[in-house]
Amino acid sequence: MGAPLTLSRLPSGAAALLLLLHLPAITLSQVGNATTNSTYLTFSFPSFDTSEEFTNLTIVGDAGISQGALQLTPDTLNSVKYLVNKSGRVLLRQPLTLWQDRPAQSTNSTTTGDAAGRHVASFNTNFSVNVYRIDNAHPGEGFAFIIASGSDMPAGSDAGFLGLTNATLNGNPNNHLVAVEFDTVKQSYDPDDNHVGLDINNVVSNATASLTPFDIEIAPLKATNYTIWIDYDGSDRHIWVYMAVQGQPKPSFTVLNSSLDLGSYVLQNSYFGFSASTGSDYQLNCILSWSLTVEDLSEGNSGGGGMAGWKLGVAIGVPVAAVVVVAGLLVFFYVRRRPVRDDPSLLMDKLKSLPGQPKEFMFDELKKATNNFDEKLKLGQGGFGMVYKAVLPGDNPGEKIEVAVKKFSRDNSKGGQDDFIHELSIINRLRHKHLVRLVGWCHKNGVLLLVYDYMPNGSLDHHLFRDADTPLLSWERRYNIIAGVASALHYLHNEYDQKVVHRDLKASNVMLDASFHARLGDFGLARAIDVDKTSYTERELAGVPGTMGYIAPECFHTGRATRESDVFAFGAVVLETVCGRRPRCDIAGFQFLADWVWKLYRERRLLDAVDPRLAYAGDYVAEDVERLLLLGLACSLPTPSERPTTAEIVQIISRSAEPPEVPPFKPSFVWPAAVPMGEVVEEDGDSSRLTSTVVTSSYYASSSGWTPRYIGTEGHVEAGDAPSSMV
Structure with a gap:
């Protein structure tokens, strides 16, 4: 079985106890949809x-x-x-x-x-x-x-x-x-x-x-x-x-x-x-x-x-009594620790003890700057809150600065404080030219606010799927935007003093400054992982957070966010930016953009994937198009270990390394990846029996089966030649 126990909004003590039990379970997840916000x-x-x-x-x-x-x-x-x-x-x-x-x-x-x-x-x-x-x-x-x-x-x-x-x-x-x-x-x-x-x-x-x-x-x-x-x-x-x-x-x-x-x-x-x-x-x-x-x-x-x-x-293969015990323990930890969450003084202590000491704004100041959070000033809305444009006085007399104010929509009883602390604690010390800069914070009477630099050109998503009066995003700008996002991701994964997984990398979270330089934003789902670990196991949100089309297939089985799953999302953004199409779209009989691009690659027609508006204007560099599309496919490989690292990605985009080699057929998603049948895998000190199965999900269906595997009549994984219909 091997499916992870998935928890939502559980206190850390209860989560730790359940992880010790390591109950195999079904996975119940809630994830956002890129187009409907469902x-x-x-x-x-x-x-x-x-x-x-x-x-x-x-x-x-x-x-x-x-x-x-x-x-x-x-x-x-x-x-x-x-x-x-x-x-x-x-x-x-x-x-x-x-x-x-x-x-x-x-x-x-x-x-x-x-x-x-x-x-x-x-x-x-x-x-x-x-x-x-x-x-x-x-x-x-x-x-x-x-x-x-x-x-x-x-x-x-x-x-x-x-x-x-x-x-x-x-x-x-x-x-x-x-x-x-x-x-x-x-x-x-x-x-x-x-x-x-x-x-x-x-x-x-x-x-x-x-x-x-x-x-x-x-x-x-x-x-x-x-x-x-x-x-x-x-x-x-x-x-x-x-x-x-x-x-x-x-x-x-x-x-x-x-x-x-x-x-x-x-x-x-x-x-x-x-x-x-x-x-x-x-x-x-x-x-x-x-x-x-x-x-x-x-x-x-x-x-x-x-x-x-x-x-x-709920646990699979666990006696009913064990489930009852677990439920009782959850209630115990929740009741015992609930006053901590709701105590405003403790929240203030946490905020003021954050390293870097981000600026504290007065609520009345931000309320006035946003015209009492006027709908006309709303820049966008996500799973954790709404973002408004605001104008604040600068440090010099008569100076005005534009900022973006994020107002958390979840109240204290639903974990809004936790979301607020998570985002603030991660981003307040991050320093990189391709990350949206945190300006400060505010908390009053349960209202939680974060203040960021204002990005006058909005999001990459807005420009790719623009309305009629938005200028077409040129090829040069697209290439530089991808390079900026890659640089920011490499910083999060390898250069910051903690390893950070973003977990919600998508075009709508890539912001563009006045010069159309990329600024990766929205760290509401980001988490730091221990230096000696490779993944972050979600213990506070139901299932696998993120947006369909950008979530790596293994996340639905592991419940873990990793640097490799961030790379998968980056690959979706690359393909989206080059092709001008959303990662999840119906095109030529395919439900996912990557599958269609893989078909074009196999047919030696990669340039046909270029955004038709760029192709019509002749505004692209063929060699760089192929470089980025191959990179996007490599990042989309179903096996996490086969995806390039951010260091390799940066080298490829900077043209100091050759484009990656990509198989002509998209490999099937096999889970657990590269684990021989019956082998026991040690993870976090616990032993779990894992059986290999080929999974061709409705979300991550392969366009073809390169070096395919299939389930034999006895249920074991067998290797086989590609069926004649696939050659």
Whole structure:
């Protein structure tokens, strides 16, 4: 298993105790979206343990957990009577909010909305599955990924009803059920006995497609593991389904896609999971792993209870008693230490004891300078607060200076003080020409403010995705901006007296001064790590903080921010700056910019990736374009140790080193990276059993599989030649 325990806003004593226990767990994360400022909940099950039934999953009917997998129907070879006419479901215990009625949004708004004012959550999921024919008999009946109103499964839902409904309820709109079925028996309403379908309150699918033309057989004679990806866009009200042999990359084509307005069919709070059934024919329906990421529409983005309310990855494979003990300890430490957080005098002591002694501003002075925090003076908004432009008197008579004032939006009881102290303690001693300079701070009556140098040219993001009246950012400026960010990152990683991981490197956090020089800013997520350590384990925020498209794939498995994960984010910024496209975008059948650039590189067409506006004007240097694109791909390599260091990055950008060598195909993401099967890895003094699995995430799907690996029928990692379709 090996997934980390993920904690949110826990006192350090409780966190330390839980880390000593080193409980393997599912990972529940909240991360920001680059374009909508949404947050997302991520659930990751690399495998399944029987204790899940008492913690994270609800097991219904004939389903169960054995051999590290969800058995949606009985897993036995003892007697046919235990296999025929069975049905089962497995659902997350926690319901998730899938739509909200909100005021209709204008076309210029950045908040997702529609004319009806209903915001529907987007989600991505991927899971590995094995459907096994017993004695090579004809399989039956099928399985489905489901979104259901509750855990109750109607009686008589075996055979062709796939554990979804029954003869009485089939087609009833009160089912509030949506499913993607994978059916191995042909009914009168089915295209064949090997198809995928979209079911809405009914096993008569609204849309179907045969899998045979894709050379995919759900239950082949030779047992095969498959990976299935399902992506849903709540804004476009559309669903896409992909399927491939496990270990192969996510295909560029879908096996099914259809319009789907979830908000019209499912309950506002619904459950995700799986169902399956057998009839007179039978098969084993095994879900081997599962990852789910859902846009968080819960009130305050804090969840409505269960796992999201706790923001705690509940332990996998740990007896219920241990979970109860841990919960009790958390309450004890929270109650014991809560007065420390809320004591203003202690906060002031911390502020005034900070090294470097940043300037303390008077609240009334900043309030006046921002015109009482006028919306018209707002420069931007992030996960930790809002930023306003302000004008303050300078040191000389009549002198005026422009500053940016960050007002923390989280109050003391929610940890705003901690966020404030984290950011202030890290940035107040940083001194580098490509970092935004801290001017001072203010704290009064629970209002927390930081004052920075004002950046008159805004953010890199603003210029790359500019409005009509913003001048095009020239190639020379883009190259120099990337060089500045690289220099700042190298300083944080290697030259400052502490090693600092930024953890939120993205185009919107790259600020531009009056001369368009890069200034890396927003240290709200940054953390210093011990000199003898290589990573920072998040103990205070739920899951993996950051923004989708910039988060390295290993972070979803480790919960650790490292210098290598910062380099991954830097690579996303490089590609974004050269191409003028966001890291997560739909282009030529790819969902991520890096995958598209990799394809162009393989086809010797790298220059086609240049921002079309620069290409049209002929404003770029071909040699430098290739240099930066290869660097961006090298930083995007799935294996952290294969990414370049910041020292190498600086040399490459300064043209004192050759561009990195990059494989023609993007390697598959293998986790744990470079760990032989069954090897025991020591980490922070603790021993954990790690098993290697190939992960092709819906977020980090490879465009192709360079020197691919695949999961064999026995579940172990095997090397193989590239399939003919990939050559």
